[in-house]
Amino acid sequence: MDTVAVDLGPRSYEVRIGRGLIGRAAEEIGDLLRRPRVAIITDENVAAAALAPLEAALSAGGIASAALVLPPGESTKSWPHLSRSVDWLLEQKVERRDVVIALGGGVIGDLAGFAASILRRGVRFVQIPTSLLAMVDSSVGGKTGINTAQGKNLVGAFHQPARVLADIDLLDSLPAREFRAGYGEVVKYGLLGDAAFFEWLERSGPNMAQGALDLRQAAVRRSVEMKARIVERDETEEGERALLNLGHTFCHALERATGYSDRLLHGEGVAIGCLMAMELSRKLGLLPQEAPGRLAAHLSAMGMKASLADIPGDLPGAERLLDLMGQDKKVVDGRLRFILMRDIGEAFVAADVPPEAVLEVLRAG
Numbered sequence: 001m002d003t004v005a006v007d008l009g010p011r012s013y014e015v016r017i018g019r020g021l022i023g024r025a026a027e028e029i030g031d032l033l034r035r036p037r038v039a040i041i042t043d044e045n046v047a048a049a050a051l052a053p054l055e056a057a058l059s060a061g062g063i064a065s066a067a068l069v070l071p072p073g074e075s076t077k078s079w080p081h082l083s084r085s086v087d088w089l090l091e092q093k094v095e096r097r098d099v100v101i102a103l104g105g106g107v108i109g110d111l112a113g114f115a116a117s118i119l120r121r122g123v124r125f126v127q128i129p130t131s132l133l134a135m136v137d138s139s140v141g142g143k144t145g146i147n148t149a150q151g152k153n154l155v156g157a158f159h160q161p162a163r164v165l166a167d168i169d170l171l172d173s174l175p176a177r178e179f180r181a182g183y184g185e186v187v188k189y190g191l192l193g194d195a196a197f198f199e200w201l202e203r204s205g206p207n208m209a210q211g212a213l214d215l216r217q218a219a220v221r222r223s224v225e226m227k228a229r230i231v232e233r234d235e236t237e238e239g240e241r242a243l244l245n246l247g248h249t250f251c252h253a254l255e256r257a258t259g260y261s262d263r264l265l266h267g268e269g270v271a272i273g274c275l276m277a278m279e280l281s282r283k284l285g286l287l288p289q290e291a292p293g294r295l296a297a298h299l300s301a302m303g304m305k306a307s308l309a310d311i312p313g314d315l316p317g318a319e320r321l322l323d324l325m326g327q328d329k330k331v332v333d334g335r336l337r338f339i340l341m342r343d344i345g346e347a348f349v350a351a352d353v354p355p356e357a358v359l360e361v362l363r364a365g
C-alpha cells in the first residue's frame with residue numbers, strides 16, 4: 001500500500017492507495033469513529049459493484065452501516081439530490097461526531113462531501129473513490145459542491161475528508177469509457193507540472209487502460225502526490241491551486257452546453273480542454289509549435305476524444321461558449337483567467353488573454 005499524507009494542520013489526512021482496502025475497511029477507518037456506525041452515500045452502479053463488500057467488511061469489524069443509493073450521473077450533483085442526501089442523513093440521526101462515507105466517483109464525492117459540510121454545520125467524511133477520476137483528483141483536496149442552472153460547481157464548500165481509501169481493485173468494474181475519462185485528469189498533472197510523468201504516461205497509458213494494476217497504482221500515487229503538494233501550499237485557491245484547473249475553463253463551458261449529459265463526461269472535457277489550452281498557448285506564442293500535437297497523438301493512442309467534433313450532437317457557437325465561460329470561478333473583475341502553458345510540465349495562470357484568441361481556438365474546434 002502507498003500512503004500520501006496531505007498536511008493541512010488540523011485538517012491533515014492520509015490518502016491510502018492499494019489493493020483490497022474495501023475488505024479491510026473496518027481497520028482502515030475504525031480509528032476515526034467515535035461510535036461504531038457510519039452512513040454511506042453511493043450511486044446505483046457503484047452499489048452494484050462495491051456496496052455489499054464494504055458493508056460486509058464493516059459489519060465484520062462491528063461497524064453498523066446504512067446506505068443511500070442515488071441515481072448515477074452528473075445530474076445527481078444537483079440541489080434536489082443535495083436536499084435528499086441531507087434529509088436522509090438527518091433521518092439516520094447522524095450526529096456531529098459521526099462519519100459519512102462517500103462511496104463512488106467524483107459526483108458522489110462532491111455531493112456527499114458538500115452534504116457533510118453543511119450537515120449540523122459540518123461532520124467528518126471519508127472518501128472511498130471508485131472511479132479513476134475520483135482516485136486521482138476529486139477525492140483529494142476538499143473541493144465539494146453541486147452544479148446549478150448557471151454552471152458547474154457554482155455552489156459548494158471547501159471541506160477536507162478525514163481519510164481517503166483508494167482501492168485499485170475497484171477499477172476492475174469501471175466501464176472503459178469512464179476509465180479513459182479519468183485518464184484525462186491524470187494527463188493533466190503531467191501537462192501542468194511534471195514532464196517526466198507525461199513521458200511515462202505516453203509509454204504506459206495504453207497498458208494501464210488494458211488493466212495493468214501496478215501501472216494504475218503508480219499513476220494514482222503520482223497524481224495524488226502532485227495534487228497534495230499543491231493543495232498544501234494553497235488550500236483555498238488563492239493562487240497556485242488554479243493550476244489544477246488546466247483545461248477546465250473550456251471543459252466547464254462544454255459540460256454546461258451539453259446539459260451535464262453523457263454526451264461529454266467531465267474527464268473527456270478536461271482532455272479536450274487541455275488541448276485547447278495548449279492551442280491557445282501556442283497561438284499566443286508561448287508554447288512550442290509541436291507541443292499540442294504531442295498531446296493530440298497521445299489522446300488518439302488512448303482512444304480518447306480530442307476535439308469538439310468528437311462530441312456527439314450540436315454545440316453552440318464559439319461566442320456562446322465564450323459567454324458561458326463568464327461563470328468560471330477564476331474570473332476576476334469580470335475578466336477571464338486561463339491556465340496556459342510554456343512547455344509540457346510548465347503551466348501558469350494568465351490574466352490577460354485576448355478573447356479573440358479564445359474565439360479562434362473554439363472556432364477551430
Ligand SMILES: NC(=O)c1ccc[n+]([C@@H]2O[C@H](COP(=O)([O-])OP(=O)(O)OC[C@H]3O[C@@H](n4cnc5c(N)ncnc54)[C@H](O)[C@@H]3O)[C@@H](O)[C@H]2O)c1
Binds near residue numbers: 074153
Ligand atoms: N472535487 C474535485 O476536486 C473534483 C475533481 C475532479 C472532478 N470533480 C468532479 O467529479 C465528477 C466526475 O467524476 P467521475 O468521473 O468519477 O464521475 P461519476 O461519479 O459520475 O462516475 C462515473 C461513472 O462510473 C460509475 N462508477 C464509478 N465507479 C465505478 C466502479 N468502481 N464500478 C462501476 N461503475 C463505477 C458511476 O456510477 C458513474 O456512472 C464531476 O462532477 C467533476 O466536476 C471534482
Ligand SMILES: O=C(O)C(=O)C[C@@H](O)[C@H](O)[C@H](O)COP(=O)(O)O
Binds near residue numbers: 153237329
Ligand atoms: O482541485 C482543484 O482545485 C481542481 O480544480 C480539480 C479539478 O479537476 C476539478 O474539476 C474541480 O472540481 C474544479 O473546480 P472548480 O473550482 O473549477 O469548479
Ligand SMILES: [Zn+2]
Binds near residue numbers: 185248
Ligand atoms: Zn476536473
